[in-house]
Amino acid sequence: MTFLVRGQKHRRKVVFERRAMAGSDASSSASKSVEDAVSGSSQNRQPHLAEPSSRLGDEVVDSVFRSQRVATMSATAARASMVPDLFTSPPHIRDLLNTQSSQIQEETIQECLPFLSGIEPGASYNDYGVPHLERKHHIQFLHKSLKKLPAPYVAADASRPWMFYWALAGLSALGEDISQYREPLISTVRPIQNVTGGFGGGNGQMSHLAPTYGIVLALAIIGGKEALDVIDRRAMWKWLGALKQPDGGFQVSVGGEEDIRGAYCAAVIITLLDLPLELPRDSPAWTNEGATLLTGLAEWIGRCQTFEGGFSGLPDAEAHGAYAFCGLACLCILGDPHVMIPKYIDVPRLISWLSARQYAPEGGFSGRTNKLVDGCYSHWVGGCWPLLEACLEGPSRPSVGESQSQAINLYSREGLIRYILCCCQDRTKRGGLRDKPSHSSDSYHTCYVLAGLSSAQHKWHFNPTETRIETSGNLASSYQWTCEPFVGDGHIYDEEDRVGTLHPVFVIPEGAAEKTRAYFVSKGGF
Amino acid sequence: MGRYEGDPEWDDVAPIPQDDGEGALAQIAYTDEYAEAMSYLRAMMAAKEHSQRVLDLSEHIISMNAAHYTVWLYRAATLFALNADIEQELNWVKDIALENQKNYQIWHHRQLLIDHLYPTISSEPRALQQLAESEISFMTEMFNEDSKNYHVWSYRQYLVRKLNLFNEAELKSIETLLRSDVRNNSAWSHRFYVVFSDPKNTTPGSRATEHDPKIPDEIIDREIEFSKAATFEAPQNQSPWNYLRGVLRKGGRKLSSQECFASEFVKIPEDGEECIRSSHALDFLADVWAEEGKIEKADEALLLLGDKYDRIRKNYWEWRRGMVKEEGVRKGLE
Numbered sequence: 001m002t003f004l005v006r007g008q009k010h011r012r013k014v015v016f017e018r019r020a021m022a023g024s025d026a027s028s029s030a031s032k033s034v035e036d037a038v039s040g041s042s043q044n045r046q047p048h049l050a051e052p053s054s055r056l057g058d059e060v061v062d063s064v065f066r067s068q069r070v071a072t073m074s075a076t077a078a079r080a081s082m083v084p085d086l087f088t089s090p091p092h093i094r095d096l097l098n099t100q101s102s103q104i105q106e107e108t109i110q111e112c113l114p115f116l117s118g119i120e121p122g123a124s125y126n127d128y129g130v131p132h133l134e135r136k137h138h139i140q141f142l143h144k145s146l147k148k149l150p151a152p153y154v155a156a157d158a159s160r161p162w163m164f165y166w167a168l169a170g171l172s173a174l175g176e177d178i179s180q181y182r183e184p185l186i187s188t189v190r191p192i193q194n195v196t197g198g199f200g201g202g203n204g205q206m207s208h209l210a211p212t213y214g215i216v217l218a219l220a221i222i223g224g225k226e227a228l229d230v231i232d233r234r235a236m237w238k239w240l241g242a243l244k245q246p247d248g249g250f251q252v253s254v255g256g257e258e259d260i261r262g263a264y265c266a267a268v269i270i271t272l273l274d275l276p277l278e279l280p281r282d283s284p285a286w287t288n289e290g291a292t293l294l295t296g297l298a299e300w301i302g303r304c305q306t307f308e309g310g311f312s313g314l315p316d317a318e319a320h321g322a323y324a325f326c327g328l329a330c331l332c333i334l335g336d337p338h339v340m341i342p343k344y345i346d347v348p349r350l351i352s353w354l355s356a357r358q359y360a361p362e363g364g365f366s367g368r369t370n371k372l373v374d375g376c377y378s379h380w381v382g383g384c385w386p387l388l389e390a391c392l393e394g395p396s397r398p399s400v401g402e403s404q405s406q407a408i409n410l411y412s413r414e415g416l417i418r419y420i421l422c423c424c425q426d427r428t429k430r431g432g433l434r435d436k437p438s439h440s441s442d443s444y445h446t447c448y449v450l451a452g453l454s455s456a457q458h459k460w461h462f463n464p465t466e467t468r469i470e471t472s473g474n475l476a477s478s479y480q481w482t483c484e485p486f487v488g489d490g491h492i493y494d495e496e497d498r499v500g501t502l503h504p505v506f507v508i509p510e511g512a513a514e515k516t517r518a519y520f521v522s523k524g525g526f
Numbered sequence: 527m528g529r530y531e532g533d534p535e536w537d538d539v540a541p542i543p544q545d546d547g548e549g550a551l552a553q554i555a556y557t558d559e560y561a562e563a564m565s566y567l568r569a570m571m572a573a574k575e576h577s578q579r580v581l582d583l584s585e586h587i588i589s590m591n592a593a594h595y596t597v598w599l600y601r602a603a604t605l606f607a608l609n610a611d612i613e614q615e616l617n618w619v620k621d622i623a624l625e626n627q628k629n630y631q632i633w634h635h636r637q638l639l640i641d642h643l644y645p646t647i648s649s650e651p652r653a654l655q656q657l658a659e660s661e662i663s664f665m666t667e668m669f670n671e672d673s674k675n676y677h678v679w680s681y682r683q684y685l686v687r688k689l690n691l692f693n694e695a696e697l698k699s700i701e702t703l704l705r706s707d708v709r710n711n712s713a714w715s716h717r718f719y720v721v722f723s724d725p726k727n728t729t730p731g732s733r734a735t736e737h738d739p740k741i742p743d744e745i746i747d748r749e750i751e752f753s754k755a756a757t758f759e760a761p762q763n764q765s766p767w768n769y770l771r772g773v774l775r776k777g778g779r780k781l782s783s784q785e786c787f788a789s790e791f792v793k794i795p796e797d798g799e800e801c802i803r804s805s806h807a808l809d810f811l812a813d814v815w816a817e818e819g820k821i822e823k824a825d826e827a828l829l830l831l832g833d834k835y836d837r838i839r840k841n842y843w844e845w846r847r848g849m850v851k852e853e854g855v856r857k858g859l860e
Contacts, residue, residue, distance in 0.1 A: 092836075099707040156593075184548075204568040205596040256595065305733070309768075316723060351842070410845055
């Protein structure tokens with residue numbers, strides 16, 4: 001996906017031998033072929049990530065690993081039977097016409113099947129054929145991402161503040177104490193703020209909504225007066241005024257592009273910091289009819305819905321998973337989900353498109369029609385479901401266990417959780433989560449895969465009766481969400497593998513947004 | 527000694543080193559070369575200097591880190607302040623773009639350049655045509671590397687709007703891409719834009735999901751036929767199905783007008799096993815039948831999808847079944 005600027009992806013080719021396609025009647029033969037593929041790489045419990053020149057022939061693989069395979073065969077067969085054939089066999093209908101899109105899709109299925117089938121030698125699985133969450137390794141991975149980074153990270157020089165947010169959100173979801181980062185975070189972000197308002201990618205860089213969003217969320221996660229007081233709210237408000245456009249949207253930086261990321265990031269900042277909505281007099285969107293920071297914003301978001309039903313990054317482009325979350329979450333800041341979403345969006349078309357993002361056998365989400373699954377869409381697409389479910393259900397409250405079956409449940413939580421735990425974990429000592437098995441873990445994927453896991457493991461309610469903070473200010477809707485563990489379909493993980501809750505709109509630990517907002521409300525104007 | 531420190535041309539500049547704060551998180555161990563160049567850029571920006579040496583410096587930094595929006599924005603401001611040769615800049619950026627496929631900033635920079643150039647050539651049809659041709663051939667090069675590159679496609683939409691390229695040549699160039707991969711959804715999306723945002727035939731501001739009465743019937747017919755032909759090549763390809771729905775919506779036509787076509791891929795006999803060649807056809811027919819009030823048939827189609835042909839979306843199909851029944855009850859009461 002392309003939500004932000006990152007270093008080059010280090011995609012390494014997985015060199016599974018291509019297999020004959022298993023027929024829909026033969027999940028056992030599919031398991032057999034994926035087992036072969038895995039045993040060719042059992043040394044490191046990873047697919048064989050070598051250059052094609054080092055490809056092993058099937059015969060070599062067979063002779064080297066035969067003894068091991070015989071030994072694990074009975075356990076493997078038993079485990080394979082716990083995995084529904086939906087996740088071990090190819091799709092029911094496939095066209096004969098071969099194009100680049102269908103070819104890489106087929107390769108991705110072959111890449112994922114060994115991981116989904118519960119037959120990795122030496123790995124430990126639960127009763128559902130699902131591996132455990134490697135919590136300790138992922139925690140170590142995220143801690144490491146905040147330490148000094150080598151020179152090739154220069155490509156991230158303008159997006160570094162994201163790393164603070166990804167690591168702190170991920171660590172919080174994993175239940176790790178992050179208070180050790182309070183002082184370093186404060187002294188790190190201070191020189192990144194500009195006197196003209198907002199934060200840049202680093203010291204001396206122009207302010208930009210993406211790093212500003214990352215830093216505001218990181219400070220909200222860390223919490224406390226000293227951290228929150230770093231933010232110059234008055235300058236922030238002035239700067240947001242300069243970004244606001246007459247057509248309703250926001251530029252990401254002065255003179256920069258206008259897109260739906262800008263809209264979402266701006267809305268998050270305005271509500272969390274409880275900024276006044278009136279426009280500064282020098283804003284390009286200022287009118288003498290009293291236009292505000294929010295004038296035309298929901299309509300602008302509505303213009304990003306495409307004929308497919310999803311959202312594009314700006315009007316007229318292609319529907320894309322990351323932009324769907326930005327659009328929906330922005331609407332859920334501007335008002336109540338059951339009011340705002342149907343008012344500006346064709347909901348049935350959106351749900352149809354969003355639902356089509358989930359693939360089998362992989363179980364995970366893709367970002368666009370005819371593109372591949374990627375772990376980060378566990379959040380960008382997966383995170384849309386709580387917002388849409390709340391849109392359809394209207395105000396609701398946590399049930400006590402049994403009545404949760406009344407709730408609307410629009411996707412396969414089991415599929416997503418299987419993809420996450422089977423395919424997205426780097427289960428070597430390195431840790432971290434990833435796009436798909438052939439990719440390296442990074443902190444971006446670690447954060448958003450965990451956010452998706454959290455969302456699949458919980459049920460959110462938009463619950464105005466249980467408002468936690470005083471709602472007299474502007475934009476109070478997004479502080480009225482409550483949560484409970486999800487029971488039912490998809491409970492294929494052990495309790496120890498449940499991660500913490502992340503707010504469905506802000507994607508920071510439950511309670512952090514409410515506290516941040518309450519702090520700034522209590523401070524009043526600037 | 528650094529590249530700039532020892533250069534007499536930069537003698538008058540006091541570089542501003544980066545202030546990373548104490549014990550900074552995720553601090554990047556820059557090379558000396560990058561750190562020095564950036565400290566000179568900070569000095570230039572602080573002095574608001576726009577000069578040839580700023581262009582040289584920014585080129586140097588971009589060669590080390592092309593994902594640096596500040597450098598790009600400052601470079602653009604400098605180019606415009608110096609009234610620099612825009613075409614030369616467009617050429618230089620081409621190479622950078624080809625080397626940095628995933629880069630965001632380059633495409634915004636290119637838009638700024640075109641916006642700046644456009645008024646100077648807007649009265650010369652030949653120059654405009656040359657610009658369009660050279661930009662499109664450059665994008666073709668980009669699409670050879672990645673035919674679904676989101677930034678390039680967004681830029682393409684910008685260019686079509688800016689240079690009014692709602693024309694036959696644009697449709698043909700999309701068809702070329704679809705001929706090599708009929709599943710290229712970016713190309714399908716672009717086609718929808720070119721056809722349904724063409725100011726000649728459409729209502730300004732009409733949303734992508736709404737009926738536009740201004741579109742001539744023959745265009746709707748043409749696009750329906752286009753999507754159908756593609757569907758026959760690979761019936762399980764969702765792109766033309768989504769496109770067809772989009773076209774029908776734009777034309778204000780019922781889905782049931784295409785019942786015959788969708789039935790080509792779905793055979794459900796009274797007894798015996800069904801034959802389904804496309805789950806999207808079945809999805810389409812479920813909507814057709816619901817539209818026609820054939821509640822039981824719609825329900826049967828949705829059940830088949832959830833139980834057999836698209837099981838991962840079972841919950842979605844079940845939700846649709848509920849909606850169809852609710853709609854049936856509502857219609858029954860009227």
